[in-house]
Amino acid sequence: MNDTTTAGAAEGTRHLTHLQRLESESIHILREVVAETEKPVMLYSVGKDSAVMLHLAKKAFYPSPPPFPLMHVDTTWKFQDMYRLRDRAAAEAGMELIVHQNPEAKARGINPFDHGGLHTDMWKTEGLKQALNEHGFDAAFGGARRDEEKSRAKERVFSFRSATHRWDPKSQRPELWRLYNARKAKGESIRVFPLSNWTELDIWQYILAENIEIVPLYLAAPRPTVVRDGLVLMVDDDRFPLKEGEEPVERSIRFRTLGCYPLTGAVESTASTLSEVIQEMLLTTTSERQGRAIDHDQAASMEKKKQEGYF
Amino acid sequence: MATQSSSYQVDGLIAEDIDAYLALHQNKSLLRFITCGSVDDGKSTLIGRLLYDSKMIFEDQLASLEADSKRVGTQGQEIDFALLVDGLAAEREQGITIDVAYRFFATEKRKFIVADTPGHEQYTRNMVTGASTADCAVILIDGRKGVLTQTRRHSYLAHLIGIRHIILAVNKMDLVDYDESRFDEIVADYREFATSIGIKEFTAIPLSGLAGDNIASKSEETPWYDGPTLIEHLETIELDSDRDQAKPFRMPVQWVNRPNLDFRGFAGVIASGTLRPGDPVRVLPSGRTSTVARIVTMDGDRDVAVAEESVTVTLADEIDCSRGDVIAAADAPPQTADQFQATIVWMDADEMLPGRAYWMKMGTRTVSATVQEPKHAVDMNSLAELSVKTLGLNDIGVCEVYTDRDIAFEPYEENHDLGGFILIDKMTNATVAAGMLDFALRRSQNVHWQAVDVTREAHASIKNQKPCVLWFTGLSGSGKSTIANLVEKKLHVMGRHTFLLDGDNIRHGLNRDLGFTDADRIENIRRIGDVAKLMADAGLIVLTAFISPFRAERDMVRAILPEGEFMEVFINTPLEVAEGRDTKGLYAKARQGKLKNFTGIDSPYEPPENPDIEVDTTKMSAEDAAEAIVQRVLGR
Numbered sequence: 042m043n044d045t046t047t048a049g050a051a052e053g054t055r056h057l058t059h060l061q062r063l064e065s066e067s068i069h070i071l072r073e074v075v076a077e078t079e080k081p082v083m084l085y086s087v088g089k090d091s092a093v094m095l096h097l098a099k100k101a102f103y104p105s106p107p108p109f110p111l112m113h114v115d116t117t118w119k120f121q122d123m124y125r126l127r128d129r130a131a132a133e134a135g136m137e138l139i140v141h142q143n144p145e146a147k148a149r150g151i152n153p154f155d156h157g158g159l160h161t162d163m164w165k166t167e168g169l170k171q172a173l174n175e176h177g178f179d180a181a182f183g184g185a186r187r188d189e190e191k192s193r194a195k196e197r198v199f200s201f202r203s204a205t206h207r208w209d210p211k212s213q214r215p216e217l218w219r220l221y222n223a224r225k226a227k228g229e230s231i232r233v234f235p236l237s238n239w240t241e242l243d244i245w246q247y248i249l250a251e252n253i254e255i256v257p258l259y260l261a262a263p264r265p266t267v268v269r270d271g272l273v274l275m276v277d278d279d280r281f282p283l284k285e286g287e288e289p290v291e292r293s294i295r296f297r298t299l300g301c302y303p304l305t306g307a308v309e310s311t312a313s314t315l316s317e318v319i320q321e322m323l324l325t326t327t328s329e330r331q332g333r334a335i336d337h338d339q340a341a342s343m344e345k346k347k348q349e350g351y352f
Numbered sequence: 353m354a355t356q357s358s359s360y361q362v363d364g365l366i367a368e369d370i371d372a373y374l375a376l377h378q379n380k381s382l383l384r385f386i387t388c389g390s391v392d393d394g395k396s397t398l399i400g401r402l403l404y405d406s407k408m409i410f411e412d413q414l415a416s417l418e419a420d421s422k423r424v425g426t427q428g429q430e431i432d433f434a435l436l437v438d439g440l441a442a443e444r445e446q447g448i449t450i451d452v453a454y455r456f457f458a459t460e461k462r463k464f465i466v467a468d469t470p471g472h473e474q475y476t477r478n479m480v481t482g483a484s485t486a487d488c489a490v491i492l493i494d495g496r497k498g499v500l501t502q503t504r505r506h507s508y509l510a511h512l513i514g515i516r517h518i519i520l521a522v523n524k525m526d527l528v529d530y531d532e533s534r535f536d537e538i539v540a541d542y543r544e545f546a547t548s549i550g551i552k553e554f555t556a557i558p559l560s561g562l563a564g565d566n567i568a569s570k571s572e573e574t575p576w577y578d579g580p581t582l583i584e585h586l587e588t589i590e591l592d593s594d595r596d597q598a599k600p601f602r603m604p605v606q607w608v609n610r611p612n613l614d615f616r617g618f619a620g621v622i623a624s625g626t627l628r629p630g631d632p633v634r635v636l637p638s639g640r641t642s643t644v645a646r647i648v649t650m651d652g653d654r655d656v657a658v659a660e661e662s663v664t665v666t667l668a669d670e671i672d673c674s675r676g677d678v679i680a681a682a683d684a685p686p687q688t689a690d691q692f693q694a695t696i697v698w699m700d701a702d703e704m705l706p707g708r709a710y711w712m713k714m715g716t717r718t719v720s721a722t723v724q725e726p727k728h729a730v731d732m733n734s735l736a737e738l739s740v741k742t743l744g745l746n747d748i749g750v751c752e753v754y755t756d757r758d759i760a761f762e763p764y765e766e767n768h769d770l771g772g773f774i775l776i777d778k779m780t781n782a783t784v785a786a787g788m789l790d791f792a793l794r795r796s797q798n799v800h801w802q803a804v805d806v807t808r809e810a811h812a813s814i815k816n817q818k819p820c821v822l823w824f825t826g827l828s829g830s831g832k833s834t835i836a837n838l839v840e841k842k843l844h845v846m847g848r849h850t851f852l853l854d855g856d857n858i859r860h861g862l863n864r865d866l867g868f869t870d871a872d873r874i875e876n877i878r879r880i881g882d883v884a885k886l887m888a889d890a891g892l893i894v895l896t897a898f899i900s901p902f903r904a905e906r907d908m909v910r911a912i913l914p915e916g917e918f919m920e921v922f923i924n925t926p927l928e929v930a931e932g933r934d935t936k937g938l939y940a941k942a943r944q945g946k947l948k949n950f951t952g953i954d955s956p957y958e959p960p961e962n963p964d965i966e967v968d969t970t971k972m973s974a975e976d977a978a979e980a981i982v983q984r985v986l987g988r
Contacts, residue, residue, distance in 0.1 A: 054594045055626075055658045059382035059463040062593070068662035069621050072607045076675055076716070101619070103650040103664070105611040187454050194453040194468075214783040215477055215699055217484040218772045219621065220713055224781040238465055240456045242377075250378060320370035 060247055067094075067235040068101040069219060070198060071182070074233050075108055077223035078180040081233075082139070084169075085111040085131070087123040088299045089255050090184030090236055092130070093244055096253045097235060098182075099134055106135035112181075114172055115142045116164035118153055118301035120277050122256050130254070141172035153303040154282055160301070170206045173230060180223070180231045188240045198237045204228035245319045258296045259318060261310040265289035272306035297322070380458065383586060386467040386482045386515075388506040389492025394523045398492065398561035399455055399468055402583075405568050406457040452482040461587045476732065476746035477699040479509050480786055484772065487592050488517035490582075495528045495558075499541045504549075505732050507542075511551050512695065512748070512788075514765055517589045518546070518554035521582065526560040530573040549735065557582055596659035600684035601625030601633070602762075602770060604715030605677045609664055617648055617664040618673055620716065623769035625681060627657045627665070632682035635673045636760035641682050642669040676717035678760040678770065686770055688758040689792030695764075696723065696751050698743035700777065700784035706742060706751075710784065714773035717759055721775070723785075724752040743785075752793060764788035811891035815849045818988055819888040821913060822981065824897045825906060825960060826923030827952050828938055829930035831969045831977075832897040835923060838978035840895055843985070848893055853880060855898040868949040874905050881909030888917055893985065901951045903958040916988070921981060922963035927952045929970060 057065075074081050083098060085091045098107040111131050131138035143151075146163040153160040173181060187194045197213045199221045214222050223231060236244070248255060258275075265276040267287050274281075275296075276289045281303065283289070294307035295318065312318045365373040389395040455466040467482030469475075483489060489510035493503055510518060520542055528534045539556045546554055557566055558574050559582060565571035566581045580588070602623045609617035631644045645666045647654040657663045665679065673679065680686055698704055704723060712721035726749035728737040743749045764771030765788075775785040812819050822839065824832040833854055840852045859866070863879055866872040877900050887894045900906055910918040930952070931939040942950035949955040960966075965984055967977040 054597050055656070056381055056591075056594060057658070057660055058378065059380045059458075060378065062382045062660060065621060065660055065662040069606070072619055072662070073716075076607045100650045101662070102609065104615060104617075104648065105609055188456050194455060215481040215774075215786070217481050217774060217786045218768055220772070220774050222713065222774060222776050222781070222783045224711070224776055226781060238454065238456070240458075240463075242458070243463070246374065246378060249374065316370045316374060319374060320366055323366045323370075323373075 060243065060250060063239055063243055064097065064100070064247070066238065067097045070221070070233060070235040071098055071101040071107075073221050074180050074182070074223065074231075075102070077221075078231065080176070080178050081109045081180040081182065082112045082173075082176065082178040083107070083109055083136075083182040084184070085113050085127065085138075086184065086299075087113065087119065087127045087130075087256060088184065089244055089248060089259060090186065090239075092253050092255050093239070093247055094182060094184045094236060095130060095134060096251060109182075110137035110139050112139040112141065112172060112176075112178075114165060114168045115140050116160070116168070116301050117142055117147070118160075118164075118280075118303060120256070120258055120275070120299060120302045120305075122258050123299060126254065126256050139172070139176065141168055141175070143168035143171060152280075153301050160304075164301075173206070178230065179225070180233055182233050182235060184236050185234050186239050186241070186244075187234075187237050196234070196237075198234055199223060200232045200234065201225065202230050202232060206230070241322065242319070245315070245322065249315045249319070256299060258299060260315070261293050261295040261313045261317075263291050263293050264307070266292045266294060266307065273309065274305070275302055275307055277302040376460070377458075380461060380463050381591060382463050382465065383488065383589060383591060384465045384467065384486045385488040385490055385517075385586065386469050386479070386486040386510070387490045387492065388469050388479060388510070389494075389502070389521075389523075393492040393494045394561045395468070395492050398490075398521070398523065398559075398567075399466055401561045401564060401567060402464075402466070403455060403457050405564070406459060452478045459583060459587060464586065476505075476509065476748070477697065477786075479506065480513055480697050480699075483510055483513040483515060484768075484786070486513075486515055488519060488586065488589050489515045490519045490521050492521045492523050493538060493542070495522050495524045495534060495538070498538050499545060501733055503542070504545055504735065507546060507551060508549055508730075508732075508735055511549055514768060514788075516592070518551055519582070519585060520554050520556040522556060522558050523561055525558045525565060525571075525574065526563045530558070530565075530571075532574075532576040535577075555579065555585055557585065593660040596624040596767075597626050599624040599659075599767070601627050601631065601679075601681040602686060602767065603627070603663070603665070603679045604717065604769060605673060605675055605679060606716045608674055615666070616670070617666050618679060619662070619664045620679075621662050621769075622657060622659050623715070624659050624767055626659070627663070628655060629653075633667070633679050634682040634685045635671060636678045636680055636685055637688040637758045638672055638677070640671045640673075642667040642671050644668070676715070678715060680760070686760045686762045686767070687792055688760050690755045690758050691793040692753045692755075692761070693727075693790045693793060694723075694751060694753045694773075694787045695790060696726075696743060696749055696753075696775075696785050696787045698745060698747045698749075698785050700782055701745050702777075702784070703744040704742050704785065709756075709778065711776035711778055712753070712755060712773050712787075713776060714759065714761070714771075714789075715769055718776075719759060720756040722754050723775070724754070726751045750790070753787065753789075761789055761792070763791055808889040808891065811889065813891075815891045817848055817891065817893065818917075819891050819893060820917045820919055820985065820988070821884045821888055821894045821896065821909070822919050822921055822985065823884075823900070823906065823909065824895065824921045824923055825900045825963075826925060827927060827930045827957055828899055828950070829933045829935055830923040830925035831967075831974060832899075832923045834974050835921075835967065835977050835981070836895045836897040838974055839981050839985075842978060842982045843893060846982075846986075849891065850893045850895065851887055852895040852897065853884060853887075854896075858898075868955070870902075870949075870955075873901065873949075873955075877902070877905040878908065881905070881912060884909065885912050888913060899951050899957070901955065901957045903960070906960065919964040919984070920960050921965045921967065922960045923967050923969060924959070925969045 102108060113127055143164055151160055151163050185193055197216050266273050267276060267289055273294060292309055293311050295310045295312060296305060296307050299305060310321055312321045387395050387399060453468040455468060457464050467486060469479040469482035491506055522535055522538050535558045557579060558577050559566040565573055568583050570581055602625060603620045605618045606620040609619050627644060629644050629646055633644055634641045645668045647657050648664045706725040707722055709720045709722050712719050726740050726743060729740040729743060729747050729749035731738050762770040771789040773787045774783050777784050824836050826832050836852055840850050843850045858880060863876050866876050880896060880898060884894045884896055906920060934940060938947060941947040942953040951957050965981055
């Protein structure tokens with residue numbers, strides 16, 4: 042081994058790129074959770090971050106399929122393209138797909154047009170808690186990144202939730218080196234963020250380098266739209282209630298982030314390839330989350346939602 | 353003031369040839385660093401400036417930043433960069449950073465992850481956390497204030513956690529008129545301190561986070577400074593991961609990948625070294641060897657993998673290897689040991705309990721460990737050594753750590769993965785401490801366990817007996833040797849394989865270098881215990897006849913043997929009776945003061961609390977006692 046090492050040094054050090062380092066770190070986190078928890082699940086939102094996370098899971102456990110199911114906490118209001126990719130991606134990875142829709146939200150017909158904040162609260166926040174409780178998952182992977190938002194910059198990779206799924210920013214465990222403490226009491230669970238140290242640009246570069254399939258909505262194409270409160274919304278299906286005199290207009294648009302279609306603003310763009318998207322991203326001057334209606338209200342809103350159990 | 357200094361990114365290339373730009377950026381390296389300074393050193397402003405200059409701030413964030421700056425900022429109508437990085441609501445109100453926050457920015461050459469660590473006194477734990485993954489520490493000094501207690505504390509911690517690159521960022525140079533002599537004075541002050549704690553080198557840079565001097569571009573205000581700008585320097589620092597590639601190969605096994613009977617892969621992050629198929633490797637602590645068959649990835653097999661990479665490795669032979677083991681270069685494996693000296697940073701509100709068992713997680717192995725009373729703690733203000741009984745929140749101390757089994761390790765300064773650990777409270781599951789192994793306590797642990805194919809069970813079964821250690825203890829002259837000798841004769845006659853280790857004989861040979869001080873008596877018993885264990889491993893019934901006056905050492909021998917194989921035989925003879933016999937004339941000598949540290953006279957004897965067998969020689973003959981003991985041994 043000494044000989045080999047010497048030979049290696051003589052050939053020169055192999056410099057790992059930032060993407061290789063990020064990939065390795067994420068894979069380590071994924072494996073650590075599988076090794077140390079009883080029943081992990083990967084929350085899969087079908088967005089680009091989810092796509093990268095799923096890809097990393099495939100790599101981490103190859104040649105085995107990832108030893109946990111995918112779970113989509115569905116609001117029934119996602120883009121149709123997302124549903125199509127979701128089902129195919131799970132099948133290709135050889136993973137079980139669990140789709141959870143909050144039955145109460147369903148019964149009450151909660152929707153983003155009539156119910157505002159209640160829509161997110163019931164379908165997403167409550168729906169997620171229900172799904173985790175119902176299946177008894179003790180660890181859930183999420184695709185959140187620290188660069189997304191200020192309060193996330195301080196969240197741990199392993200984020201502990203009480204039995205009632207609350208996050209207490211004061212009592213998180215210190216994370217040193219590569220050592221994650223996954224021990225917990227019965228009823229407690231962990232949210233784990235393998236992409237914590239990735240930035241939006243890293244995600245795009247990785248998708249490009251690894252040729253990862255993403256929802257076509259990320260690339261610009263002519264799509265039917267209306268403009269409301271400054272957001273360009275896509276009329277994705279016939280549930281979209283048009284106001285009087287409102288007529289869908291075809292615009293060349295793409296999305297920087299994907300959620301419920303009535304809540305997700307598009308950007309007008311002609312970037313129809315990945316590198317054009319990255320180009321626009323680098324030249325653009327608005328941050329990713331601006332397209333989402335949910336955290337505009339107040340600066341600390343995300344932090345509040347997190348304390349209540351929103352992912 | 354807040355001039356828009358040059359951007360790190362080549363906007364022109366993005367617009368003209370995005371593919372060329374992406375190709376360029378695909379090969380950036382990654383550097384992690386921490387920033388530390390006291391609350392008012394302008395740390396948040398500096399980080400805000402780095403993000404701002406690297407265009408990691410978008411227009412909408414900038415708009416809210418400008419609004420916030422006017423509302424709650426401290427810079428009047430100017431942009432308050434600090435507001436960009438102060439995150440949690442409670443902190444915002446207090447105006448201080450109270451946790452570790454991670455920020456990201458990139459230049460042409462590197463992506464950077466910044467751990468923003470607090471300057472507040474009670475948050476040692478956060479700084480240690482942030483520093484544990486950093487290649488470099490940026491230590492901020494307010495040019496007006498110079499080297500403060502806080503500066504010393506942060507430098508000490510950065511050095512303690514093994515950061516090799518220290519940048520002394522002398523900030524707020526604009527407020528001292530960019531005065532060269534002021535800068536030189538601070539650097540000299542710092543050098544004196546740094547040398548005293550073992551920091552060999554550091555790079556000092558005069559800058560202003562607020563005005564942008566010497567951050568991305570050379571400042572015209574400091575013509576006397578010919579060193580690198582902060583960014584230039586950060587871009588060229590050697591990465592720890594590159595350096596680790598030249599060290600011997602080590603990989604803690606994280607997960608065993610077993611999709612079917614034909615594939616058994618060992619997954620983990622390479623902690624150090626370079627790995628190629630065909631390399632001979634050794635699995636620790638078992639010591640078994642094999643060679644690397646494949647390095648498996650989803651994109652095909654690899655012909656080489658290096659430190660920091662997550663890999664899946666298959667071996668040529670079917671050998672035992674599971675999570676927690678370490679796969680290492682066969683000819684340069686790490687040591688294994690179960691007793692260490694470690695430096696411990698206590699991170700929990702409940703103080704450390706010496707002797708209490710905690711979970712210790714190191715690499716991918718979790719074992720039970722006890723921490724002994726600190727040898728000393730470090731006063732974080734004076735950096736002097738303090739004598740203490742325990743460690744409380746944010747205390748740092750040097751302690752002995754005993755694990756319940758052998759673990760493969762390396763001193764922390766050589767390998768952070770194999771020497772850095774956390775302690776977890778078994779009740780609350782909280783991470784209560786971080787620790788760094790300094791060295792194994794016993795030099796003998798430099799020896800690696802050689803895996804053997806003939807097991808102790810095999811040794812015992814060929815002799816058709818159950819091995820055990822009959823540990824006779826009692827005062828000098830109590831009758832230990834006499835009874836033990838009788839027991840051995842009886843067993844021998846019955847065809848049992850036995851061996852008697854006798855006090856005087858051993859002291860003539862194996863332990864002739866030892867005297868009769870407490871320390872030597874403990875070592876005497878430790879050696880005998882180990883020899884007895886080896887003989888029991890060989891399948892023998894071992895009899896030992898030593899005074900062995902201390903309970904702790906007898907318990908230590910009990911602990912190294914399998915459950916039920918240590919039988920403590922207490923030869924209970926009162927001191928007056930033993931002294932009356934005085935077969936060797938030793939009591940007389942001791943009474944005359946010619947023999948020091950004699951058990952029962954001027955050195956204590958601690959009788960067993962629950963002996964397996966007790967013989968009262970005032971009521972029972974040696975012959976009867978021996979017969980009773982033989983029956984107990986055979987009746988097991």
